[in-house]
Amino acid sequence: MTDMVLLGDEAVALGAVHAGLTAAYAYPGTPSTEILEYLVRYRQKHGGPHAAWCANEKTAYEEALGVSFAGRRAMTSMKHVGLNVAADPFMNSAIVSINGGLVVVVADDPGMHSSQNEQDTRYYADFARIVCLEPANQQEAYDMAREAFDLSERFKIPVLIRLVTRLAHSRAAVRVRDARPQNPVRKPPVASSWVLLPANARRQWHDLLGRQPQFVEWSESGEFNHLRLNEERRDLGVITTGIARNYYVESLDELGYQPSHLHIGAYPVPVELMRRLLGHVSRVLVLEEGYPFVERMLRGIVAPDIEVLGKESGAVPPDGELTPDIVRRAMGLRERRGQEIPGLSLPNRPPQLCAGCPHADSFDAIKQAIAGFESAVVTSDIGCYTLGALPPYSAVESCVCMGASVGMAKGASEAGLKPALAMIGDSTFLHSGVAPLMDAVAANTDMTLLILDNETTAMTGGQPTILPPSRIEKLVLGLGVDPAHCHVITAHHRHTEENRQLIRKEVEYPGLSVIIAVRECIETLKTKKQG
């Protein structure tokens, strides 16, 4: 037993290694990125297990699934919206009989520190009818990661671990245990359990539904879900899930007594423990990070005969991240105040492009090139260049999901907004932009696609792009883009005037053009120079 100081993300990664992980796959996304970063470093140092960045979350998931098929333990990790991309393999992998343990780690971002929504992954676990673990601290992140692989093999399902930003990106000491060896290669014992033809799929689905009571029974067993009744008080009960427990415990001393308390760290929810708590108290306060997942179950559609306090009652804000102070207020404790300077108002300092960023030069060239058009549109995508929506650039008009810029520019052009430009980074293009570009090639849509190639996945800290920059042009040409309208330019202010002219010419061409603006990210360049 040794103590190590780990981020929540790193604790999950090391837990997986010690559980006999054979391979891990991911696409970077805040706040999940540090999981695979840790495993990549671990592999460099120790020679294994296998750890690799992938084109997107779907390919990462499917590669992990292949490892499980081979009887060995696999993990895939992603941010919450990444699971939307991987939803197809995710939902269907719940139906096959998982062979080697398959663990899916999803880091939610309540409060949207670095995301476009705050969807709650617990709904996905429920949707797929599988088991979900929700650690409250770094130690649980490690312990649950280890346990998740055993559960996956025992129940023959993928097991989901839900993290949230504040755990993913917080460090504390973790006690680690001896590593378990990796599984040997062994194909699934029943071959048809992985062939989801309708006849097999019906049987597999029926079987998964039939095992639901086993999952609930395990959830009731008290390994991660704990009920403590206060026999002397019957007024207030508290349900916490995941890290909400920390904020509750933080202020508990001030409450002067210990309310009856159910902590949920594992799903499906422990129905019987919930019933026992509800039968004991007249009011229940539900504290959970994310959506009111447990609270809505309690409410159902029939008014419960006890008072339920939570996000739907207004006791806790319905959106944003929990804080110790929000939980204090919900517990009925007085608000604490810090220092203040009366009348002081400070300007915000939003994130911005680094000095010398190639994207800034691309924004300048594009803005100048489309000056004068009345109904021009510039769609954009997920990455540092999304900051082009903010002053001083105000150069782009959309940011929705990975790859959306390409399809949206096609639709906007077909609807009559012209010229239509799409702006996407190299890594995002390879993640989700290639398929919509195929649509645009097929239709020879009047639009211009700008691929901002900074040779890295910059926003998440400079992970390698899945293809080197030299191959993006070949890929684009291979899709059938007219070579006369496919250009590679240098994104540098020395070239802004010639770039402006070229973009203007292609914007005026009534068909599909692709311009690849290349210059390495200033941050990765700096890191390389520092050696």
Next chain:
Amino acid sequence: MKYDIILAGVGGQGVLSVSAIIASSAMKEGLYVKQSEVHGMSQRGGAVLANLRLADAPIASDLIPLGSAALILSMEPLESLRYLAYLSPEGALVTSTNPVVNIPDYPDLEGLLGHVRTLPQSRLVDGEKLARAAGSARATNMVMVGAASHRLPVKVETLEHYIQTTFAAKGEKVVETNLRAFRAGREAAA
């Protein structure tokens, strides 16, 4: 004993290194530590905040509650004032006086410093000047660790040890510069 620290600055100023050095030192001295960081989008030249909690008993929350920080340690004057609501009535604010002006509506610097001076316990340090004298303006964050060191519940030798460890990979010269910066900050705030 509980000692909560709000660490503030602008992306790129080395707030996370400051957090790591104090956290490692506290742990070495047997304290419990929770260290919450900001990664991702906010690191790109935006406001950066880290929560560092030290205690002699296990710590529940990764986040510091309002009104309970013993110290705000900031690399930048505007950022030092952003989190006052977290500072306990007895808490201290230690900040560098050197502004990072990367927004068009950056307030008047003298006005900002004037606000800092009105707080019951505040300390202004020209971190950049001291860091330059120590060998590199990039060591401003270590000047600020030095300036705060009088108040931190960890020994100076332990902090110096972890400054050495942190910069060891970058060579002896960088280690020496950062140690000089730390000592200059400590002296300036004595």
